[in-house]
Amino acid sequence: MAELRPIAPAFVVPGPSGVAVRDRLKHLTPEDDTVLRLVGAHLGALASADLKTRCADGLGHCTDSWAARKRELTGLSSARWAGAITKASHDQWALARRCQADHIRDLQAAIATITRRLSLPIGKKGTRKEPGGYRSAQEWFAKSRRLHLLQDRLKRLRADQQAGRVRVVRGGKRLLNTRHHLDAAGLTTDEWRQRWEAERWFLAADGESGKRYGNETIRITPDGEVSIRLPAPLAHLANVPHGRYVLASRVRFAHRGSEWADRIEANRAVAYRIHLDVARGRWYITASWQIPAAPTVPLSVALAAGVIGVDTNADHLAAWRLDVHGNPIGNPRRFHFDLSGTAEHRDAQVRHALTRLLHWARACGVKAIAIEDLDFQAEKSREKHGRRKRFRQLISGMPTSKLRARLISMADQSGIAIIAVDPAYTSKWGAQHWQKPLTTTKRTTTRHDAAAVAIGRRAQGHPIRRRTAPPPAHQSDGQGHRTVQARAETRGREGPRPRIPGPRTRSAGAGRGANAGDQNAQHRSERSAEHAQPMFRP
Template sequence: MIAGNDDQYRLSRDSQCRHIAMLRSAISTIEARLVAPTADTLTMAERRACRKAKAVKGYATQTERFQKQRRAQHLRAELAGAERDWVAGRVHVVEGGKHLASKRHHLEAAGLTAQQWRQQWAAARWRICANGSRDEPFGNLTITVTPDGKVSIRLPKPLERLANAPRGRFVLAGAAAFSHRGDQWAERITSGNSIQYKISRRPGRGGVYLTGSWAIPPLPYWAGQAGRGPGNDLFTAGTVVGVDLNDGHIAARRLDEYGNPVGAARRINFDLRGSTGRRDAQVRHAITQLLRYTGRHGITTIAVEDLNFADARATGRETMGRGARGSRFRKTVVGIPTAVFRNRLAGMAPAAGIELWAVNPAYSSIWGGQHWQHPFVNVTRHQAAATVIGRRAQGFSARRRKGVTPKRPEDRPVRATNQTAPNSPTATGNRHETGIRGTTSRAPNSTRKRLSGRVTVTPATANNGRLQL
């Protein structure tokens, strides 16, 4: 239990350190733009000179600059408080959750009564968590679960008078049964590995729930690669599934061993609205569909982008546009669950026997839209970006070689439809006949305009007006 509390304290300190770094980054970005003159005070020549020199861009108006000064003052005050807590070693942790605690002051908006909130609050704060060790019996000495489901808890010294078993232990009357990964759990506790247990309650339900969890230590990315070490580039061989993570969906594309797309592209949707548990469940459900899609086609490798939007979230107001358009773009960036997706996929992929590769995300959407979207039918820009991600994992370039892009059906030189052949007295057929002309067409780049005063000429009908029966 002490180790569990230490882990919670360490996690809070890490979050506090990241928060301080984000505040400092936001303040430095705002101060750099406050030094530059506003755009409404510059002439056109001065604006062109600033763009040519690639100087820091100031704010558009004096009013916006004044509001940014107020925001900088607020961020400095928040940073000073966070730094005082950091020096003192003080963290702010709400047992039961800050979100649930704030609902107590807004019961009507939350749709809860005082009694319902009290039940949720009591259930959220009622928990017993203990970390295990590989040297302890069955992987955990504080909360021990035998292979037949017998659960016993080691009581602290002040509560040893309540023990019903030797050595200050309390044996629960009910037996534990793990329906999910029960065989892996039994193998782990009988092979000298550690395991963490948590006993909790749920509001509106009777009894208690036992949760067991463990972590597999990660291996260096060069492990098992002959002649490879830190800093070397590694590439996968064989087929791969490229994955592009976006706001609200995952775009997937299958590639063969030569880096060419195979089959139809796949789109997996998810909805991140609602509580934290629901958002996490949506991400896990999307990853499960991705793993099943990969395994169904006999592929054992998934390639994803190595994304991190921490800096963008800290300075997004200053670097991602302004107004309604900038707000929508920032909302899109925030809506991409990069950290949750990466951590969940890294834990679920090895359990399914699938390797995970992370590649450089630079210009994947641009190259994908230019080289891997238009030659194919019903392929979006995100699915084309997934093609580039998969090719990078295989060691191929993102761009296509010249001369290998097939011509579109409407660009191929074919004979005009409904026209007579050299020795045929009748028409050759209609344009929907296979092999004559493609059935898909694209809109022209510009609107056709008729010249003023131009005379309209009605062309003569084919075959002297005779109809084909």
């Protein structure tokens, strides 16, 4: 019998630690558009040069070199612009280092898998935990060549890691590669060039508490007036004193606008980023700030009104509501989304599906949603799944991290707790114990619906299987209560069933008479009515 891996306990996911809201800069004049393009291009060139310097420093970076870079940029922009640029370069280098370490771990795992399979005889069958040998001599030869390729790649990456070298592309590697496939992307050279330049612009400023409206570089007043501190070479473009340029557009954040207004009126830090959507020809501004983490509610409090179990799939969310005893209520719900198309379309699809899920949870009065704690970062390699290319594409296309982050943020505003459960065996055991019993002539229960029930029961601490084993000795309840649907302390669990309205027969059915709830009146073994002492009158 195969050994099952241990199941991690369920836990309530902490709330978000930051907020980001966005609004469109409408009614910009041609002068406003020109100034934004000039400022973004100038600061973007400075950011590219600073990132190059930071990458050249490698592991030899220190506070003195950081201060030297900032002093050099201050004369070409301003002190605050220089601070924002150097901080962004440092964060980009640190992110590249983390990605480099993850790539090294993936290569090490792939090399270990190939080495082990090459050492096995050709055609040897594997087990559930370990794959067997390769199927043919041709595959063995191809994998031996791939092993040398991965080893060379790992050697280069380790040399880069030790030297502090990273590979960074300002503007994005994906957009850079699109330059070689313009026909497939449906873009012309000029259209690609416009997108490439816009992605490399720099129009972002960190907030600073204690300063006017929380940001001295990009400032937004409570009435929505947007002003930018111009860099020194572009100071002649200012239309107000002190080297600032005021845009004709007025900003009003519809989402969390009151929170944003409270922060800027209290002069608390708010970071802003201005960016251009080249495809639409629209300018947007994003405001972000940190919030204190909300206190996590206890698991028992979150589950007091039941739970909604959610099974995440590549094209839909399968959800089912469970009561406090783990029993499915009503019919399953499916919230579909389409992940084809642009990134904006995929993001909108995920957000729309989560919105419908949260609306249904509020309508049901449920205060908790259980979801699997999925992480496919270490499970997508071709060496892990072999020829199952469609399966690799399936798990690669599932937006697990984006869906989880958005669900946590949106549920926090709705007062709904998110419970993360271990995803082990939920689909298999859910289909085994719940798919057939929940299928009726009017309802088709899928494997994903049954998995949602299993996820909800695991969050509640109930076993996934529906019933315990039958009593070993006889058919009575001498060995204990037969089901696990209600706990022993639940009141009324041994009581009579409720009467079903409507005249079915003229006489009371079995178990529906006057003595239905009196256990002593029933002819059952080991009851007090059977074993009571007879009373004799003198």
